[in-house]
Amino acid sequence: MRLYERFADKGYHSSIATTFGIDFDAYENIVLPRIRGAGCRNNMVLADARMLTHALGGASPLPRQAGRLYTASGAQVAGLFHPKLFLQIGRQGGRLFIGSANLTAAGLAGNLELVTLLTSGVEDDGAQRLIAQAYRYLSSLIDPADPMLPTQFEWMLARAAWLRSAAPAEGPVELGDGTRAALLLSNSPEGIGARFAREIDGEVKRLIVISPYWDERLGALSALAERLRPRAIAALIDTDTGLFPRDATGSISGITLYRRDGFGGSRFIHAKALIAQTDTADHLLIGSANCTVAALGTGNTSGSNSEASLYRQLPPGRAVSELGLEKVLTPERRIEAEKLPPLHVEDDIPFDALSQSHPGIFAVHGDTLSWRPAAQIGAPEAYEVELLAASVAPLVSNPTRLEGADHRRIRFQIEATDDLPAFARLIGPQEFTPGIITHIDALQIAIRETHSRQTENALAQLDGETEATLALLEVQDLLEKIEDRDADGHGEGVSIPKARKETDEGGQKHRQLSYDDFIAGRRPHQSGHVQHNSLGGSDVSIVRGFLNRIVGLNSLVTPVDENDEDALKAAFDLGDETQNAEAAMAAGEEFAAKPTSRPVPDGGEEEQRRNARRAKATKDQLVKAAADFAKRIELKQESGSLSSRDFLRLRALLMIICAASWRGTDKAGEKPKDRTSLQVLPVEGDANSWPYVLGRLIFKVFGGSKPAIRSLKLDSVHDQLPADLLECWATCFWCMHACLCARLSPGVNGGAKVGRGGGVKSGQLGGAPWRARWPHSWREPWRTGPLGPIVGRYFMVISAVYGLCCWRGDSFRRSSR
Known part of the structure; x- marks a missing residue:
């Protein structure tokens, strides 16, 4: 399938996309117009925090709509934040894309990527449980102190009654086609590789590995070979990249290397897949995990990266056939390890420096700018904030620091300007990359669900009206009934979450x-x-x-x-x-x-x-x-x-x-x-x-x-x-x-x-x-x-x-x- 075409599918009001690297230009030109045009207006992007800083520091064109039509946030984990999930939620169901594609131009339209799709309705089935598991995982990544993400998640959940009652999968489930599936996430002490191997019963005839990146010593592949003991191992290699450690193949018994010539044309193979073939099934693992220790782990040790992969148990030969691997894994495409170029990996991304360049989180609500400084900023009072337009031109505005703010959340009063401030830059002893400003009021206006038939019928009464009449009260009555009915759990969702009941018992709930x-x-x-x-x-x-x-x-x-x-x-x-x-x-x-x-x-x-x-x-x-x-x-x-x-x-x-x-x-x-x-x-x-x-x-x-x-x-x-x-x-x-x-x-x-x-x-x-x-x-x-x-x-x-x-x-x- 063409991934970018599927973004135009209707029936969903919210989306959450996770990515390692981000190209704002690609997201705002390929993904955002399609999903918003299809009625999906509550949109969130979670990228690796250091890669987000890298993009804002010049590695990507700066965003034009971030903070106003969608939120872009950084996820901070011990290793790399590397999952590639695209979750969409609607009133009548949800869907989950799991694959290898980042939110970049190469990932969305250039590389050879591998992506699978799960779709569910309101009924309790295996696909719904996997989607609920993905939602729970993404919810755990949200910083409660973020100015907008918790509200967006609450808004999404309020309009998906089925998701509120869905039971997240705790292991493999059966899908509608009778096959088994499991969502393997890096939130377990056991590594993804070990959990994949545990699902395989019977003798493994052949283990097929597709990965753009490998360990220097092929540690992850060695662990899988030791656990599965396959009769043969087939590795699909891009001979031009110099990313395969040819000198480590001697430690792995039965491995055969195949050239990727003719597979995917001349595009870079960024797809990741493991296929363990037995007499009764093809056991497939696809997702974000490369064949590295950091991604798959070794034995019972989890990898250091945050990854997301999908396990599928398919009929024998189906995975190889669907991916078109028969024409690639042929004797004439074999290549000896010594004919490959030596391993040459250059990590040109300064992760340590990027960790120190993040300024924190900025948000505007009304005429108040709030700044939550990053942890490495020891003396935030030594910095002033400069507001920038979307063109990165400084705005004629002098934020005034408000009294009563502490070092964890500093507030400024800002003046009205002709352009909305898109970025905030710190002026002080140390240099930081610009930070995206989240406009809470603008997002509340932008995050609007496509109206239901009931609502459309009510609003039709106002078309062409130029006077305030009693029909206006009837429209408001109907809209409030729809909201209140759904807030009580008797409908498909709500437009605004029902207020929690406040009492004076059990602590202070309000103050006069x-x-x-x-x-x-x-x-x-x-x-x-x-x-x-x-x-x-x-x-x-x-x-x-x-x-x-x-x-x-x-x-x-x-x-x-x-x-x-x-x-x-x-x-x-x-x-x-x-x-x-x-x-x-x-x-x-x-x-x-x-x-x-x-x-x-x-x-x-x-x-x-x-x-x-x-x-x-x-x-x-x-x-x-x-x-x-x-x-x-x-x-x-x-x-x-x-x-x-x-x-x-x-x-x-x-x-x-x-x-x-x-x-x-x-x-x-x-x-x-x-x-x-x-x-x-x-x-x-x-x-x-x-x-x-x-x-x-x-x-x-x-x-x-x-x-x-x-x-x-x-x-x-x-x-x-x-x-x-x-x-x-x-x-x-x-x-x-x-x-x-x-x-x-x-x-x-x-x-x-x-x-x-x-x-x-x-x-x-x-x-x-x-x-x-x-x-x-x-x-x-x-x-x-x-x-x-x-x-x-x-x-x-x-x-x-x-x-x-x-x-x-x-x-x-x-x-x-």
């Missing part, structure tokens, strides 16, 4: 922070390409994207020059600006970029009655949705805590109510000249006028003696308020101003009682009393000044954080996670 403590510990937001998003990786975030789209706000914001007034106006122009905002509001002017629905036609009396009934039904549904949300908040306070999804629902509901509001009333005789069919909530004259409904919703979350905002729980990974929460709070703040500026008849809400801090005790919002008591400084700056509404947009977001947090929501709960 006052508002001042919370603000003291947060980092200010920076205008950058990627923002904090607590909904990242969840299908529910699609609802957030829809809300941002209809108000003209992109979720990924590119910074603009603050001195460029035209750019600022363009960035914040939603079509609702006016030269005189106060006069326009006093006149009851509506603000919309484009009319989103046509006015009700002036039909007959029957049509007007139908429109009235439809409007009343929609109005009742809106009021009921607001009441249901209030009950939901009460239940969440009693049984748990508020999450980001609740605030997304609050924002959606507020926008729906605003879209359904209009400046008139339903009084008899008043003719709605420009009223649309969506505008069913009047400004006054009704117990459920839109200022009342908006006020009750906001008060439910932020008001009362025990405001629900106190139950908001944020993961400790967030050192600033996520953008989705800020967007919700800014929406709340806008709604407050809308209520304050609503055109009301004299005396309408005149008896409303206003509580301490602006909270309306009766739940009524709007009207003169609230307007009179609301701090003047909070409602005037956005109306006045030379920049007018543009300054107001900045002020609104800033005020939202302060005002809504202080408004009876003076404490937060932060998760210990």
Whole structure:
């Protein structure tokens, strides 16, 4: 098979590739486009740590997408990290490539490689157990302190219910074709060679060995010969490389050397295979292990390298036939050892120096850069960090070291730049290679599963929509049900792992922070390409994207020059600006970029009655949705805590109510000249006028003696308020101003009682009393000044954080996670 063609197969959402050496250009041009195009977006690469440093030091073109579309990490082991596994996981099964090919141009398309493929479904069978064994092995390689890999593994496992319950193989298993197989990994005291020999019963007629690299004394081959006692040994030799130790053949009885002429053309043979032929079976071992002591071990001693090979028991003669070895292992291709060139091995890779050149691990979350220094860096405080673009050009940014960091994890605040920083370079006493920066927020956006049919049907309801309607809540309900159902183990997977239940027993699970403590510990937001998003990786975030789209706000914001007034106006122009905002509001002017629905036609009396009934039904549904949300908040306070999804629902509901509001009333005789069919909530004259409904919703979350905002729980990974929460709070703040500026008849809400801090005790919002008591400084700056509404947009977001947090929501709960 052509390996690179199989990467385009669909049905998998995650991949883990292990390799000794890496060529970023080959991976990003051959593998990554194919797997991502097939819907596999959660991708990880594990390479030998020293070879990864070697690649970043100039042995490979530097990556363009590492840290943003996939993670590239180094595995540190005693010897060489040498397995070549490519594991893919999906909801309905998985597959595992095991072979000899590295993630290099030569390995993927140049060398003669040997790769085998195992595929499994959701049913318990031999292939599934081998895949589960490979997953367990790869999980053991993950550093828990890595900024992203544990999250990626959790994301993958959450979407593969079958893998969560699969039993890893502990030895040979039977495959669907009736043959036996075993995954032999270098995680056992017994060597791979000894375990392979243990599976062979009966007399070995011939042992066939294919390997590009050998021991200087053929130690591994001698150990196999002593254990198996084959009648004959056939070794396939590339006579041009000078990699075979010709002088050591005298110590091995019965060995015959064969030229590889015509086998694989002129390509370098990088394949590794052992075939022990008996009267009843061909015993095949293929994978990453060369015929060396470091790979196969000797006797009961394991090799020093980390390797992965697959054992297969096949019908007699099948392995030789499938590999086309009959035409190679012929008498005319025999060659005497003395005719081979002498052994000439040059190890030009300075592994010791590379071990000292690794700078550590860098990650960016929001505007915070974290650096976990490598163990050999004794004084990390002596180094400064320089940020580099993907082109390795230095960025105009000066990371500011934050206080409170220790030598194990140092944090910096970074400034927004035109380009995302791709690499970090240490400036100090010693020179290090650049380190890849893992962008946690960007990866959370990139790691998105191909939508299921249910999700696609739900999202289809939003296609072409330009207004927030109740259908949006139905979509969010469906997405949440899919996630929660699968989180309980009743579905095929989940979009976000279900939060663990937190209690106060058995140690500290969370801690309460006052508002001042919370603000003291947060980092200010920076205008950058990627923002904090607590909904990242969840299908529910699609609802957030829809809300941002209809108000003209992109979720990924590119910074603009603050001195460029035209750019600022363009960035914040939603079509609702006016030269005189106060006069326009006093006149009851509506603000919309484009009319989103046509006015009700002036039909007959029957049509007007139908429109009235439809409007009343929609109005009742809106009021009921607001009441249901209030009950939901009460239940969440009693049984748990508020999450980001609740605030997304609050924002959606507020926008729906605003879209359904209009400046008139339903009084008899008043003719709605420009009223649309969506505008069913009047400004006054009704117990459920839109200022009342908006006020009750906001008060439910932020008001009362025990405001629900106190139950908001944020993961400790967030050192600033996520953008989705800020967007919700800014929406709340806008709604407050809308209520304050609503055109009301004299005396309408005149008896409303206003509580301490602006909270309306009766739940009524709007009207003169609230307007009179609301701090003047909070409602005037956005109306006045030379920049007018543009300054107001900045002020609104800033005020939202302060005002809504202080408004009876003076404490937060932060998760210990």
